[in-house]
């Protein structure tokens with residue numbers, strides 16, 4: 001123990017030095033005063049980079065080192081390795097590794113070695129620390145022939161895992177880096193490049209595995225992923241804050257966590273949909289409905305449209321002209337806004353022809369009297385006529401996704417009456433915040449169908465680029481001038497010209513255009529921050545948690561964000577609650593990768609004790625008798641309780657007072673309609689508010705409890721819940737579960753009533 005403490009002290013000293021170094025580098029960069037935009041950008045990038053390193057080092061402070069492996073035949077190298085959250089080297093001349101990153105290949109036996117397959121490891125040690133103090137050691141002997149004993153032997157090798165599973169919950173998910181199980185490790189490090197689906201029942205560690213896989217991939221593919229960023233998609237903001245501390249505790253900050261509703265920059269989707277509306281909006285056929293809706297906005301007049309031209313009197317925009325222009329614009333296959341200039345161009349051409357015919361017609365039937373210059377002039381005048389443009393706009397309007405979807409929701413076309421009624425919004429223009437999460441995939445679809453007409457922005461950017469090139473050219477000219485000067489100096493010094501010709505200046509290796517591009521790249525935001533602001537960002541990898549909940553339209557959005565299809569999807573079809581949820585993995589994936597995806601299963605439940613899992617499984621078995629739940633890793637001997645209540649709020653208040661553990665968290669999971677009345681009787685709880693999971697008692701509905709866990713759970717009125725929602729609610733507890741009801745119990749729970 002003492003030796004380990006000495007090692008840990010040394011490790012924290014080194015961490016302190018590295019942290020201080022990063023901080024002072026950030027400070028020093030901040031203090032740099034450079035002239036001009038370039039210098040400022042470079043300073044910002046440097047401050048941000050060192051700041052990030054400092055934050056990453058601060059994030060791994062708790063439980064920095066958690067393991068050690070002693071090698072059977074060390075050879076020339078060290079005879080043991082300490083394993084930790086990040087890799088740390090000494091500052092000796094060899095930069096000797098002090099701590100091995102858990103993701104490094106050298107650390108792998110820590111997770112996989114067994115007595116049967118020891119992988120060259122003699123002994124595995126788990127170190128438990130509180131703050132910077134070593135509080136316990138647990139050793140497993142993997143080489144039976146080895147007779148040395150330390151006095152810290154753990155006969156079953158699971159004391160550390162069980163301690164982690166029994167520990168009081170904090171309202172924030174913790175990492176499992178010290179106790180990753182072999183089956184989980186294989187998924188975390190799976191070399192699969194395409195779509196990997198991780199399926200498993202409640203509590204099997206899907207979320208934990210997904211987050212550790214994100215950290216692993218960032219380590220193993222740092223080059224690509226640091227640039228392209230990793231996106232983690234979760235079902236709601238409360239869940240994202242629940243898991244938000246795991247990656248920083250693994251030293252990774254470059255990850256974007258978002259719900260699908262947050263993936264359309266500029267829109268905060270705070271509106272809510274009825275379950276029917278969300279289901280309709282999420283259907284795959286909405287893509288075609290919207291496509292037809294956009295095409296319907298490309299109209300032609302019934303009768304000729306009379307355009308009053310200031311100088312030339314009436315022009316007649318005839319239906320055939322518009323039809324022809326529309327057909328040609330559609331032939332380009334460009335999105336609506338980008339095809340619009342083609343429509344305008346052909347119409348302007350046709351109207352010019354009309355005018356030329358009228359003004360230049362030879363009364364004696366000869367050829368037209370206007371020459372090419374006159375015709376060009378007339379064309380220009382038509383092209384710049386506001387009246388002509390107004391007519392074009394009325395036939396082929398420039399549209400934004402927000403406008404298109406607002407108008408569509410006000411009067412949904414292309415749906416049957418029931419579906420149209422379910423999604424119709426009666427208010428006028430929607431503010432960006434009035435959109436709902438289910439609208440976001442529709443906005444994204446609309447953005448694709450409309451295309452972004454960025455010609456004005458591109459013109460401005462090009463002007464800016466030219467300016468940068470001019471500036472860069474100035475820098476290069478200066479550098480060239482100094483080159484001549486230095487070169488001459490060098491020549492004198494060398495007394496010859498052979499070596500001098502090898503001296504390269506910036507002007508030799510870079511031209512003004514490339515230098516300008518480099519300036520542009522010097523954006524000090526991290527890739528994740530830039531990705532969050534860019535709808536068209538292509539992520540390096542996407543991880544989707546509770547993937548069974550996403551609608552077909554949400555999948556279309558996500559697939560656009562990852563053209564390489566490098567994805568990890570985790571979920572449990574038995575827990576599907578959302579009406580818009582897609583059902584089977586085949587249905588979800590077939591349109592994008594056909595059958596080129598891999599499925600892995602997790603079958604051990606680390607959360608829910610066997611007594612609670614038995615009861616929860618009964619609920620699903622009532623509908624699907626062959627249902628097999630995941631096997632619970634532990635049992636507590638405490639059976640769940642069930643009670644019929646007279647006064648529900650009173651009974652809930654009593655249950656909270658009785659079941660709330662001194663050291664942990666309790667959730668009351670009840671149908672939304674009961675929240676008002678229950679909230680009045682539970683201290684510190686508010687109905688309707690976004691739950692603060694760090695509170696000791698929280699009130700949730702079953703959907704909100706998805707993915708979360710608590711020491712104790714009280715489920716209220718289970719018969720008012722859908723079966724899959726009830727299954728979710730019943731599988732949230734790590735220690736105790738109670739059920740309160742007034743009328744009756746659903747079939748699957750009756751034998752416990």
Ligand SMILES: Nc1ncnc2c1ncn2[C@@H]1O[C@H](COP(=O)(O)OP(=O)(O)OP(=O)(O)O)[C@@H](O)[C@H]1O
Pocket residue numbers: 161164165174175176179180181184200201202203204205206207208209572575606607706707708709731
């Ligand atoms: N190897 C492990 N070591 C320690 N704890 C673990 C391990 N694997 C899972 N756990 C714990 O088990 C609990 C359940 O894990 P997690 O939330 O990832 O499960 P899940 O499969 O996503 O569940 P659900 O589908 O119900 O949301 C968490 O507290 C997690 O930390």
